Amino acid sequence: xxxxDDVMHRAVTEVVLVGALTGLIGVQVVVRRLSFFTMALTxxxxxxxxxxxIIGVNLLLGGVVTGAVVALGVAALTRxxxxxxxxATGVLVSGGFALGAALVAMQSGFSRDxxxxxxxxxxxxxxxxxxxxxxxxxxxxxxxxxxARPLLYAGFDPVGARASGIRASGWDxxxxxxxxxxxxxVVPAVGTILALSLIVAPAAAAxxxxxxxxxxxxxxxxxxxxxxxAGLYVSSSWNVAAGASISLAATAALVLxxxxxxxxxxxxxxxxxxxxx
Amino acid sequence: MIEPFTVxxxxxxxxxxxxxxxxxxxVSVFVFVRRLSFVSDALTxxxxxxxxxxxxxxxxxxxxxxxxxxxxxxxxxxTVLTRSARLTDDAATAVLLTAMFSxxxxxxSRRTSYTSDLTAFLFGRLxxxxxxxxxxxxxxxxxILVALALGARALLFRAFDxxxxxxxxxxxxxxxxxxxxxxxxxxxxAVRAVGTILVVALLIIPAAAAxxxxxxxVLMAVAGTGLVxxxxxxxxxxxxxxxxxxxVALTSASAVVLMxxxxxxxxxxxxLWRDRRRPALPIPLPRRSPHELVG
Amino acid sequence: METAALRLAGVSVGYSGTPVVTGVDLxxxxxxxxxxxxxxxxxxSTLIKSVLGLADILxxxxxxxxxxxxxxxELTGYVPQTGNLxxxxxxxxxQVVMMGRYRRLGWWRPARAADRRAVTEALDRVGLxxxxxxxxxLLSGGQRQxxxxxxxxxxxxxxxxxxxxxxxxxxxxxxxxxRVLRELSADGTALVLSTHDLAVARDLADLVCLINGRxxxxxxxxxxxxxxxxxxxYGSSAIDLxxxxxxxxxx
Numbered sequence: 001x002x003x004x005d006d007v008m009h010r011a012v013t014e015v016v017l018v019g020a021l022t023g024l025i026g027v028q029v030v031v032r033r034l035s036f037f038t039m040a041l042t043x044x045x046x047x048x049x050x051x052x053x054i055i056g057v058n059l060l061l062g063g064v065v066t067g068a069v070v071a072l073g074v075a076a077l078t079r080x081x082x083x084x085x086x087x088a089t090g091v092l093v094s095g096g097f098a099l100g101a102a103l104v105a106m107q108s109g110f111s112r113d114x115x116x117x118x119x120x121x122x123x124x125x126x127x128x129x130x131x132x133x134x135x136x137x138x139x140x141x142x143x144x145x146x147x148a149r150p151l152l153y154a155g156f157d158p159v160g161a162r163a164s165g166i167r168a169s170g171w172d173x174x175x176x177x178x179x180x181x182x183x184x185x186v187v188p189a190v191g192t193i194l195a196l197s198l199i200v201a202p203a204a205a206a207x208x209x210x211x212x213x214x215x216x217x218x219x220x221x222x223x224x225x226x227x228x229x230a231g232l233y234v235s236s237s238w239n240v241a242a243g244a245s246i247s248l249a250a251t252a253a254l255v256l257x258x259x260x261x262x263x264x265x266x267x268x269x270x271x272x273x274x275x276x277x
Numbered sequence: 278m279i280e281p282f283t284v285x286x287x288x289x290x291x292x293x294x295x296x297x298x299x300x301x302x303x304v305s306v307f308v309f310v311r312r313l314s315f316v317s318d319a320l321t322x323x324x325x326x327x328x329x330x331x332x333x334x335x336x337x338x339x340x341x342x343x344x345x346x347x348x349x350x351x352x353x354x355x356t357v358l359t360r361s362a363r364l365t366d367d368a369a370t371a372v373l374l375t376a377m378f379s380x381x382x383x384x385x386s387r388r389t390s391y392t393s394d395l396t397a398f399l400f401g402r403l404x405x406x407x408x409x410x411x412x413x414x415x416x417x418x419x420x421i422l423v424a425l426a427l428g429a430r431a432l433l434f435r436a437f438d439x440x441x442x443x444x445x446x447x448x449x450x451x452x453x454x455x456x457x458x459x460x461x462x463x464x465x466x467a468v469r470a471v472g473t474i475l476v477v478a479l480l481i482i483p484a485a486a487a488x489x490x491x492x493x494x495v496l497m498a499v500a501g502t503g504l505v506x507x508x509x510x511x512x513x514x515x516x517x518x519x520x521x522x523x524x525v526a527l528t529s530a531s532a533v534v535l536m537x538x539x540x541x542x543x544x545x546x547x548x549l550w551r552d553r554r555r556p557a558l559p560i561p562l563p564r565r566s567p568h569e570l571v572g
Numbered sequence: 573m574e575t576a577a578l579r580l581a582g583v584s585v586g587y588s589g590t591p592v593v594t595g596v597d598l599x600x601x602x603x604x605x606x607x608x609x610x611x612x613x614x615x616x617s618t619l620i621k622s623v624l625g626l627a628d629i630l631x632x633x634x635x636x637x638x639x640x641x642x643x644x645x646e647l648t649g650y651v652p653q654t655g656n657l658x659x660x661x662x663x664x665x666x667q668v669v670m671m672g673r674y675r676r677l678g679w680w681r682p683a684r685a686a687d688r689r690a691v692t693e694a695l696d697r698v699g700l701x702x703x704x705x706x707x708x709x710l711l712s713g714g715q716r717q718x719x720x721x722x723x724x725x726x727x728x729x730x731x732x733x734x735x736x737x738x739x740x741x742x743x744x745x746x747x748x749x750x751r752v753l754r755e756l757s758a759d760g761t762a763l764v765l766s767t768h769d770l771a772v773a774r775d776l777a778d779l780v781c782l783i784n785g786r787x788x789x790x791x792x793x794x795x796x797x798x799x800x801x802x803x804x805x806y807g808s809s810a811i812d813l814x815x816x817x818x819x820x821x822x823x
């Protein structure tokens with residue numbers, strides 16, 4: 001298989017797969033206002049990954065375990081007050097990172113692990129990584145497709161959903177765990193910052209263009225993949241960090257969408273829509 | 278237990294933490310009440326490009342200015358973005374955070390090795406904090422405490438009843454901007470000494486942990502300050518012991534954060550126990566706060 | 573003999589073992605309209621939720637359409653308050669009403685003609701057929717309440733429970749809602765609605781139950797919505813004015 005032997009080819013494939021994955025889950029994250037939670041997850045999986053590498057277990061497994069613990073813990077805490085939820089998430093961000101850093105300090109290679117965690121290393125992705133990403137993409141797509149209805153109802157109106165016999169808290173957990181799966185898969189390839197960027201920015205841009213969930217999802221995937229490819233191109237042409245370029249490309253897509261929408265409204269003479277309180 | 282702190286650099290480190298405790302106890306109460314955890318976290322990432330540009334442009338001196346400019350820009354951008362519609366607060370914060378951090382990474386990656394810079398940025402150099410930096414932190418603490426004392430009433434009114442505050446003539450936009458800028462100041466000033474990880478912890482954890490034992494804001498601020506002092510002391514002690522006795526290179530910033538998280542976790546059952554004694558009915562929460570999770 | 577739609581005997585409801593409302597005794601026949609009246613915080617919402625199986629029945633016996641509350645869910649409809657719903661959520665009016673059919677559809681079965689017809693009929697009844705394609709969040713408070721009502725009736729419930737359906741609702745929407753409720757009860761659907769608006773209760777209800785921490789009175793509006801029972805139920809929230817009138821303070 002000589003096509004896969006080329007670093008750039010693998011990077012391109014990974015970018016496409018990651019774009020599809022983040023675009024898919026991104027709309028759920030944006031619509032349910034889970035951006036901070038996703039950020040916290042990216043930091044929280046860090047100690048799990050480090051611990052796994054120390055113990056000698058598969059890294060993804062370590063990430064999934066700590067990610068799941070965090071997701072369930074925060075979900076349990078947030079049933080109460082909103083202030084506590086935001087604070088708890090904040091605690092997880094700094095705690096998770098400090099714990100991971102502490103674990104890393106116990107071995108050598110401190111700085112290297114840290115920066116690849118933050119920034120990722122898309123150019124060192126292997127064929128195996130690609131297969132894993134593709135598998136996770138299939139699983140997530142299946143879950144979101146099959147469970148679209150209960151997720152929609154539970155997300156929009158948990159009280160009404162419960163009255164209708166849907167276990168809203170159960171479905172919340174399903175969504176959170178799906179996000180954990182995506183984060184754990186994407187972070188090793190592209191780093192925490194870029195993972196967050198690809199999950200949020202394309203989806204936010206897509207939301208500006210459509211009020212319909214399926215359309216927004218397709219758009220988000222398109223934006224994410226395009227940003228990935230554009231970023232890779234810029235990175236290889238001008239010799240700048242790949243992950244950062246992709247992140248900025250995704251941001252540019254959002255800014256452009258916002259600008260075009262704004263112009264469109266001015267052109268049509270409608271006032272800027274504000275969200276009814 | 279005291280002996281390590283007679284060593285000058287340890288003593289200075291503890292002094293710096295003590296000053297930060299004074300600032301962050303009260304400030305974290307506002308972060309808690311206004312749910313600004315994500316904004317605080319975002320600020321630590323967005324000052325990164327400012328730090329890089331400042332350093333490249335003006336050396337060590339330029340760092341502070343660069344960070345300050347970036348921080349204030351972020352505060353303004355966030356205040357503006359969250360007042361217009363169509364882009365939710367948390368998405369806007371996330372995108373601003375990642376975009377600016379990416380700019381910083383690009384700027385930095387043009388240089389050859391940036392991993393050690395990154396480490397310093399993340400974890401600070403608590404053990405090499407200079408008397409000059411301590412003095413600067415002291416000045417900052419005075420400024421912040423005075424500003425908070427003057428603005429506390431208005432800020433709290435706005436926090437708990439935005440509609441009422443607006444009706445009473447308070448300018449919500451300016452209040453929000455003011456608080457965001459205050460946060461930016463704290464982040465910028467503290468980042469050099471303690472790094473971004475610890476700054477975020479200092480802004481979020483004290484009030485969150487104090488909330489477990491009290492629901493009175495002033496007590497939360499005082500308890501928060503106390504917690505930071507204790508965590509600072511224990512954390513420094515821990516990293517000192519770890520490196521001298523066991524040869525483990527645990528950064529002091531990590532150690533202090535871990536102590537803070539430990540305090541939070543230990544106090545969690547206290548809250549659950551208190552709630553059991555006065556059973557609270559589940560309040561149907563309006564899910565419109567940007568920092569609110571599911572449910 | 574038609575069995576009662578709702579029968580509560582000596583019922584106490586609450587959460588996690590803590591009672592919120594005690595001593596509820598009432599019986600509601602099919603097609604009858606019950607209004608739960610009381611100040612804010614009286615426990616009306618909790619009582620409604622307990623009939624849906626969303627709050628605990630701590631004491632007594634609750635029989636809903638001849639079943640336990642949890643089993644009766646497939647035959648009951650619920651109209652919650654709209655205040656807690658996210659205006660940005662990308663969901664259309666039609667999609668919201670279709671949620672009322674999910675119980676029959678389950679997760680994955682595609683909506684059939686019968687379901688689409690039920691949705692259109694429900695929207696027609698509440699007068700919002702022309703807004704079917706709009707995003708839910710763009711509607712006014714009263715319109716949203718009507719959509720939630722349409723959602724509940726799309727499943728053709730035999731018992732319909734409404735939590736403060738007239739809160740923050742404009743006059744047009746209120747009229748539409750009242751009209752639909754009268755039609756429904758004429759068709760045999762039993763109704764339970766909570767309100768702190770005495771005029772609505774007097775106008776609409778066959779049966780009124782005064783609730784404030786416990787049941788203070790139950791009976792026709794003529795017996796219950798009078799000075800004495802109201803004074804007892806509202807307690808310190810009832811203020812007697814010098815000219816013989818009474819003011820109910822609802823904070």
